[in-house]
Amino acid sequence: MSAPYAEPMDHREDRARPPSPPTLRDVAERAGVSKSLASLALRGDPGVGEARRASVRQAAEDLGYRPNRVARALAETRSGTVGVLLNDLRNPWFVDLLAGLTAALDGGGLAPVLADSFTARRIGRSAVDQLLAQRVDAIVVVGTTEDDAPLREAATSGCPVLLAGTYEPGDLDADVVVNDDRHGAVLATRHLLDLGHRRIVHLTGPGEVGRLRAEGFRATAEAAGLPAWTVAGGMSEESGYAAARRLLEDKARPSAVFAYNDLAAIGALSAAHDLGLEVPRDVSVVGYDNTHIAAIRPVSLTSVDNGTFAIGVQSGRFAIERISGRIGGARVHRVAASLEVRRTTGPALL
Amino acid sequence: MSAPYAEPMDHREDRARPPSPPTLRDVAERAGVSKSLASLALRGDPGVGEARRASVRQAAEDLGYRPNRVARALAETRSGTVGVLLNDLRNPWFVDLLAGLTAALDGGGLAPVLADSFTARRIGRSAVDQLLAQRVDAIVVVGTTEDDAPLREAATSGCPVLLAGTYEPGDLDADVVVNDDRHGAVLATRHLLDLGHRRIVHLTGPGEVGRLRAEGFRATAEAAGLPAWTVAGGMSEESGYAAARRLLEDKARPSAVFAYNDLAAIGALSAAHDLGLEVPRDVSVVGYDNTHIAAIRPVSLTSVDNGTFAIGVQSGRFAIERISGRIGGARVHRVAASLEVRRTTGPALL
DNA sequence: CTGTTAGCGCGTTCAG
DNA sequence: CTGAACGCGCTAACAG
Numbered sequence: 001m002s003a004p005y006a007e008p009m010d011h012r013e014d015r016a017r018p019p020s021p022p023t024l025r026d027v028a029e030r031a032g033v034s035k036s037l038a039s040l041a042l043r044g045d046p047g048v049g050e051a052r053r054a055s056v057r058q059a060a061e062d063l064g065y066r067p068n069r070v071a072r073a074l075a076e077t078r079s080g081t082v083g084v085l086l087n088d089l090r091n092p093w094f095v096d097l098l099a100g101l102t103a104a105l106d107g108g109g110l111a112p113v114l115a116d117s118f119t120a121r122r123i124g125r126s127a128v129d130q131l132l133a134q135r136v137d138a139i140v141v142v143g144t145t146e147d148d149a150p151l152r153e154a155a156t157s158g159c160p161v162l163l164a165g166t167y168e169p170g171d172l173d174a175d176v177v178v179n180d181d182r183h184g185a186v187l188a189t190r191h192l193l194d195l196g197h198r199r200i201v202h203l204t205g206p207g208e209v210g211r212l213r214a215e216g217f218r219a220t221a222e223a224a225g226l227p228a229w230t231v232a233g234g235m236s237e238e239s240g241y242a243a244a245r246r247l248l249e250d251k252a253r254p255s256a257v258f259a260y261n262d263l264a265a266i267g268a269l270s271a272a273h274d275l276g277l278e279v280p281r282d283v284s285v286v287g288y289d290n291t292h293i294a295a296i297r298p299v300s301l302t303s304v305d306n307g308t309f310a311i312g313v314q315s316g317r318f319a320i321e322r323i324s325g326r327i328g329g330a331r332v333h334r335v336a337a338s339l340e341v342r343r344t345t346g347p348a349l350l
Numbered sequence: 351m352s353a354p355y356a357e358p359m360d361h362r363e364d365r366a367r368p369p370s371p372p373t374l375r376d377v378a379e380r381a382g383v384s385k386s387l388a389s390l391a392l393r394g395d396p397g398v399g400e401a402r403r404a405s406v407r408q409a410a411e412d413l414g415y416r417p418n419r420v421a422r423a424l425a426e427t428r429s430g431t432v433g434v435l436l437n438d439l440r441n442p443w444f445v446d447l448l449a450g451l452t453a454a455l456d457g458g459g460l461a462p463v464l465a466d467s468f469t470a471r472r473i474g475r476s477a478v479d480q481l482l483a484q485r486v487d488a489i490v491v492v493g494t495t496e497d498d499a500p501l502r503e504a505a506t507s508g509c510p511v512l513l514a515g516t517y518e519p520g521d522l523d524a525d526v527v528v529n530d531d532r533h534g535a536v537l538a539t540r541h542l543l544d545l546g547h548r549r550i551v552h553l554t555g556p557g558e559v560g561r562l563r564a565e566g567f568r569a570t571a572e573a574a575g576l577p578a579w580t581v582a583g584g585m586s587e588e589s590g591y592a593a594a595r596r597l598l599e600d601k602a603r604p605s606a607v608f609a610y611n612d613l614a615a616i617g618a619l620s621a622a623h624d625l626g627l628e629v630p631r632d633v634s635v636v637g638y639d640n641t642h643i644a645a646i647r648p649v650s651l652t653s654v655d656n657g658t659f660a661i662g663v664q665s666g667r668f669a670i671e672r673i674s675g676r677i678g679g680a681r682v683h684r685v686a687a688s689l690e691v692r693r694t695t696g697p698a699l700l
Numbered sequence: 701c702t703g704t705t706a707g708c709g710c711g712t713t714c715a716g
Numbered sequence: 717c718t719g720a721a722c723g724c725g726c727t728a729a730c731a732g
Binding site for chain 1: 724725726727728
């Protein structure tokens with residue numbers, strides 16, 4: 001057994017292929033200090049001499065040391081992660097919001113962990129359970145979710161819960177960050193009224209958010225002497241398509257459709273197209289969320305901008321506060337809504 | 351030094367609000383058994399009596415016990431997670447692939463952990479580093495990435511790397527799962543030729559995948575006696591827009607554009623629209639990936655279907671094999687490509 | 701400033 | 717079948 005070379009190094013590296021990653025102890029030994037000092041030095045503790053620090057840093061560098069986050073999480077009993085509960089990654093609104101959320105979390109040394117309940121549902125255990133098992137330090141619920149019970153459980157078990165773009169579940173003192181849904185709907189409805197539309201239908205969506213948007217629509221329509229015509233339209237492209245199709249097939253079809261969100265609005269566009277109706281000549285369509293899909297030129301959907309990025313950022317800030325301090329709970333932060341007019345809305349033909 | 355021993359009861363539960371989640375020991379105590387038995391019982395070890403098992407299960411239920419995954423990961427020196435490296439969540443292809451991947455991973459008791467290098471880049475540390483620090487058991491690279499060096503490091507440090515929809519980096523014995531890019535491009539090009547197009551341009555994209563698609567295009571075009579007209583078009587909507595805009599502004603503009611992917615194709619659609627060109631009358635456009643955005647009716651993009659879901663599934667399977675067994679490495683699995691014809695392609699006017 | 705000692709919560713021996 | 721003991725890699729509380 002002639003060793004290829006008599007390497008006088010520690011026996012971690014002379015092993016065959018699977019070299020277990022270097023640990024803090026390896027670094028400490030190589031630098032000739034104790035583990036705790038190595039830890040302090042690497043984490044920038046002010047009470048460590050420059051010389052020591054440099055040699056520890058060097059040793060870490062040489063060994064290609066990476067602090068093991070799972071060990072750290074166990075020791076700190078906090079993982080430095082926050083769970084983000086989405087319910088469908090295909091909804092671009094979630095993705096847009098995530099950008100703002102991640103940016104804010106990063107400022108607090110936190111990293112997002114994604115979980116879409118759509119995926120988790122197949123698996124049996126709820127997405128919330130998965131997150132809790134991972135010991136996330138907080139959970140941000142993005143948009144409407146069905147995962148009610150587990151969430152309630154999480155909140156009472158001490159895990160801070162933040163609501164972004166939704167009010168549900170309402171009975172767990174969570175901070176909520178939303179846009180002014182009622183006013184957003186007012187803007188959309190006024191826009192259609194200004195274009196001369198008199199037969200406007202609103203495709204309603206779920207939750208308090210859906211209720212507020214419907215309320216804004218109803219108030220504005222009725223103030224203009226119109227009936228508050230609403231039909232359930234869901235929050236997906238498919239459901240929006242189905243609802244719009246039924247409406248547009250009818251003799252007495254609406255001249256304008258204001259949908260709960262962009263996805264449903266796109267479904268409505270599809271329905272119009274399939275029925276040979278031209279947008280906006282035969283029917284105008286307005287969405288909500290102003291996602292990047294709405295901005296795609298072949299779509300060019302007029303949509304209410306709800307400050308998606310800002311909502312993400314504020315949710316992240318709230319999360320940081322709840323995790324570090326003990327501030328917060330049941331706050332409501334409302335972001336302004338505005339209307340982005342594109343090419344799916346036009347004057348009513350009468 | 352008055353010892354805090356004075357507490358007569360288990361000082362876990364009599365504390366105020368923030369009750370630390372129950373541990374395995376709590377469960378064991380409540381069920382009147384040892385920790386090890388509790389562990390075995392909960393994990394379904396066959397050598398545990400039914401009565402015992404039931405009482406342990408019951409105790410766990412009562413306490414709302416959730417096994418702490420970070421503790422488990424630390425003890426097992428494997429986390430049960432695989433890192434998924436995306437580079438832009440806004441690209442719907444990634445999201446579609448993720449569905450297949452998650453499904454497959456779930457079969458092996460693994461869960462995906464998402465990391466988009468787009469987000470990570472701002473943060474400084476590369477996304478790969480983040481994943482490695484989390485001790486993911488494998489990394490699946492989805493699509494082209496710039497994170498070359500860290501990936502190479504990861505691979506040589508013993509973390510299995512899988513490539514889904516890309517060949518890069520090529521020198522780390524990773525399994526790769528792709529579609530037949532060359533043939534996909536042939537299908538797209540033939541389709542345009544069959545429609546009578548003679549001035550076809552291909553917007554090329556990055557990497558070996560981009561090269562293969564370009565090669566398929568070139569071969570097919572030249573076989574038809576056409577020049578192999580190619581222009582760099584990138585992989586984003588913006589870059590596709592810019593490239594297409596320059597081309598379409600020109601007097602001698604192409605009658606058909608075959609883009610590297612759907613996003614770039616959508617950019618091309620936008621450019622055409624902005625220039626007052628009608629699709630497909632004035633110019634035909636073909637994408638690649640057949641994402642759900644392509645299927646949106648107002649878009650209705652003709653696109654090459656590359657079996658996104660299947661690629662995800664196969665990547666997941668490979669990952670499981672690499673993690674559990676020691677099989678694998680440098681395998682190539684190729685999925686068939688097909689063409690989905692929609693409404694952005696039509697006959698050439700001549 | 702440093703080093704030593706305990707755990708964090710769980711899996712896994714290994715004796716009883 | 718049981719229960720005690722150890723270790724995963726790290727942080728935190730103490731002593732020196």
